Amino acid sequence: MLYSKLTRLPQKNAVRCHLCAHRCIIPDGKAGFCLVRKNESGKLCSLNWGKAVALAMDPIEKKPFFHFKPGTKVLSFGTPGCNFRCLNCQNWDLSQGVRESGQSVFDGNDIPPAAIAEAARRQKADGIAYTYSEPTIFFEYAYDTVQECKKMQKEKKLAKDFFHLFVSNGYFTKEMLDIVEKEKLLSAIRIDLKFTRDDKYYEITGGRFQPVLDSIRRVAALRNNSRWPVHLEVINLVIPGENDTPDDFRAVAEHLYSLSPDIPLHFSRFFPYYQMSHKPPTPIPSLLEAKKIAQDAGLHYVYVGNTDAEGAENTVCPKCNALLIERNKFSPGKNVFAKLGGEEKKNPACPECGEKIEIVL
Numbered sequence: 001m002l003y004s005k006l007t008r009l010p011q012k013n014a015v016r017c018h019l020c021a022h023r024c025i026i027p028d029g030k031a032g033f034c035l036v037r038k039n040e041s042g043k044l045c046s047l048n049w050g051k052a053v054a055l056a057m058d059p060i061e062k063k064p065f066f067h068f069k070p071g072t073k074v075l076s077f078g079t080p081g082c083n084f085r086c087l088n089c090q091n092w093d094l095s096q097g098v099r100e101s102g103q104s105v106f107d108g109n110d111i112p113p114a115a116i117a118e119a120a121r122r123q124k125a126d127g128i129a130y131t132y133s134e135p136t137i138f139f140e141y142a143y144d145t146v147q148e149c150k151k152m153q154k155e156k157k158l159a160k161d162f163f164h165l166f167v168s169n170g171y172f173t174k175e176m177l178d179i180v181e182k183e184k185l186l187s188a189i190r191i192d193l194k195f196t197r198d199d200k201y202y203e204i205t206g207g208r209f210q211p212v213l214d215s216i217r218r219v220a221a222l223r224n225n226s227r228w229p230v231h232l233e234v235i236n237l238v239i240p241g242e243n244d245t246p247d248d249f250r251a252v253a254e255h256l257y258s259l260s261p262d263i264p265l266h267f268s269r270f271f272p273y274y275q276m277s278h279k280p281p282t283p284i285p286s287l288l289e290a291k292k293i294a295q296d297a298g299l300h301y302v303y304v305g306n307t308d309a310e311g312a313e314n315t316v317c318p319k320c321n322a323l324l325i326e327r328n329k330f331s332p333g334k335n336v337f338a339k340l341g342g343e344e345k346k347n348p349a350c351p352e353c354g355e356k357i358e359i360v361l
């Protein structure tokens with residue numbers, strides 16, 4: 001198959017999966033860490049292909065993407081399974097259902113990629129967001145869905161600028177991202193940078209820090225790719241007692257700043273879920289402190305999400321502080337870019353001071 005470079009191993013019929021950074025070696029008849037990719041007689045099979053759940057239309061701001069096509073609507077879906085096992089997962093019934101309740105999550109009819117593309121057309125979506133669970137582990141399904149949409153674009157049933165987004169934990173490999181670039185699959189990726197300490201990453205998610213940072217670095221490098229640019233935003237969920245010290249906030253900000261001060265960073269409020277139900281929600285002052293530290297570290301676009309804090313989701317000019325886009329719980333208010341066209345749309349700038357603003361309109 002094109003999408004997963006299979007490596008045959010000395011052990012009879014064992015394979016290695018190269019889709020995510022776990023790079024599982026899977027013996028015949030067994031599944032990888034995600035439990036949705038299985039070795040069937042030496043062939044790596046995707047068990048969640050066609051198993052879309054929770055299809056819904058969302059404002060793009062809900063993902064959250066604040067600097068990519070503001071005000072647009074995306075058809076969103078996920079599938080069962082995940083390559084992490086986060087103790088605080090909000091969608092644990094979807095992501096960990098295979099682990100918790102076995103194979104029954106794969107029951108039911110397939111929703112083929114063409115049906116998803118048709119749903120996007122019918123509901124007048126501007127794009128598709130692969131989300132809710134980790135899209136890396138349903139990459140083949142996402143790939144086929146993009147191809148169906150491209151066909152519909154050629155037939156003028158979907159707009160020429162119809163787009164595809166991954167809402168990801170960033171645990172994908174360079175090989176996967178190379179396919180994204182080569183085949184022009186995704187226009188934007190939002191990555192969770194959950195922790196900056198490897199021990200915390202492993203303890204709470206089952207993944208490691210470095211592969212996520214590598215993904216952020218690679219996608220950041222694609223932002224200005226002349227052949228196929230990929231927009232990047234990063235989110236950090238602030239969990240009380242786990243990653244909420246000034247040093248934690250500074251480390252997140254400094255990692256991003258070293259790549260570009262223009263990468264949007266969202267600090268998000270934690271609420272008790274799943275195996276972290278005993279923890280309190282993140283105090284708002286802690287999130288505001290995170291924002292201040294990240295701005296002081298030089299980042300231009302820092303947001304606080306999942307709160308009612310006034311103005312926390314607004315985009316302001318990094319030079320003169322003029323209000324550019326107002327947001328309140330994902331609903332867009334004032335947007336100074338809403339009516340731009342032509343060159344102005346390609347090179348957005350602050351109407352007050354002329355500062356270039358990093359945003360894809």
Ligand code: SF4
Pocket residue numbers: 017018019020021022023024031032033034035036037083136137
């Ligand atoms: S996607 Fe990741 S976790 Fe799943 S089998 Fe492949 S390498 Fe393992």
